[in-house]
Amino acid sequence: MTNRHLIALNKRRVADLTLLVLLAGIASLYCFDAARASTHIYNLIMVLPLSIAIFILCTVQFVAVLRSESIEAEEAREPTGALPVIVLFSLYVLSLNWLGFDVGTAMFVGVFLWVHGERRWPWLIGYSVVFAFVLTFFFSQMLPYPMPMLLPGLANAYPF
């Protein structure tokens, strides 16, 4: 086994083990939160057995990962190239309250296109603006509740 393989193996193990600890930890936290709210059987009838089962299975898997030596799965693992998309998508969702669905969507689509290599400005701006307008208009007409918007004029109008 080469040094590169050993480093990959260790990285993968650490990530796998961290995720297992997180899952077991969150399940336990949830169980304690539920028990603190009420120890009545109606409250814990599912939460308690599920949390215990998750904790046990995570522990078994933890030991299995510690003992395993295979690094084959590393080849098939999702690459981290998706991170820019995740960051952009997170910013889009978290900014909806301030930017509104209209401007927020146009900016998200425009920036996404630019990041993914679209350099034809008329296409880039045209598509993002038209797409955002059509989508915003359609949903604002269809939904019976107000949507956050930055631009005036796209206010909700319930059709019936």
Place this chain on the structure above:
Amino acid sequence: MLFSSGTPWLIVIPGILIGLIFGAIPGLQISMAMAIFLPITLYMDFMQAMLFLTAIFTGGGFGGSIPAILMNIPGTSSALATAFDGYPMAQKGEHNVALGIALGASCFGVIIGYTILLLLISPISQIVLKVGPAEMAVVILWGITLIGSLSSGSVLKGMISGLVGLLIGTIGYSEAGVTRGTFGSPYLLDGVPVIPAMIGMFAASELFRLARKDYLVEDRAARQVSVRLVLVGFRRALANPWIVLRGSLIGVSVGAIPGVGSSVANLLSYMATRRSSPNPESFGKGNPSGVIASESANSTSEAGSMATLLALGIPGGGATAVMLAAFAMHNITGGPQFIREQTDVVYAIIIANFGQAFLLICLGLLFIPVLANVIKIPMNYLVPSVLAMSIFGSFGLTGDLSGPLTVLVFSLLGWVFKRYDYSVPAAVIGILLGGMAEDSIVYSYQISGGQWSYLLERPVAVVILVLLAVSLFGGKVAKFLTGRLGR
């Protein structure tokens, strides 16, 4: 009444189209379409109103499969199992065939479902009256067993994801009147919004990965939209009558149970087909039988829920609740008396659905080639567009920003699960069934006083338990016995 003039049929075509559109757009629900167009039915007579609303129901049942196949977005919980094999088929360039299969299985399923309803509406309603929380708990337990068989890699990881999903499904108010797992967020008081969570886990997490590709299907030749191939798929659905029949029987019987319905029916049918297949490992990787099983069950569950509505006046879900409102608007009360006194209307509604199934074939064949062009859009345009649509749709489902935030959180969870080989479908099934399972277990506990023997006093529950045991262990027992006899 139905065939003396063409007028009643004129409203069926727009009804099916509305259903197709609302079903095909992630986030827009069939019940939402029916609620929006409900006021229009005031200007129709009762028969026309029912034709129009059931047409939306029928169109929407198939429409939900389109985003599930093309974009891995099960727009409704009843299209969940369609995405398991439909989307892998689309990735392999078999999108035309997959959509044709979904159309064929849906139409064939509607016909079988309403035939069963035509013959057995009274017995079905009698059985539904015998279904209580214990039976619902057993049906849901049956759905949960699918979690164990959905892990393509490590079984242990599959079980962990399913259990984590079940735990997430219990977040919010409990039957004890307290909140748990909300960590102070008012958005979670009613629990995690299930469909936005499904969209996040399935679609958004997949789109993150696809952003690096040029097209959904890399092979240019495979990206073609072909009506011929759609018809090939349609015929393939008809060539598997046993899968459709099994799916339809499951769809009608489970669909008739209020509150469970099509969400569980498609999973049970998928599981039964996977278990009886000679190649169970090919499921989840683009096996057409998976699409047939799911679509035949979810379209037939419409007939099941109609049985409960017509015979008992009980709505099984959002769509039938809107229909009940239409009943009220026309001063009609569903139930045994309605069936006795207005038998002609009941049977006209059932027979009209056969006509709707044939109209759905025509409209579906016109509609599919237009929608299948999604496959030709470059990924750098498709990914942000679908992500934005899923955000709008999730807002439409919850009415506030909890929907978009749920999509975001669960897209990250889905991405992490995929990256570390945990089963995303198992987690989604857990989220879908967790809340339902807890409610029915608590109600059963309340009724039985904690006595397990109560379950054995419920004949329907015992029958379902036996069926569950046969579906889980029947194959293995038969194999064992055959081996013994062979020696």
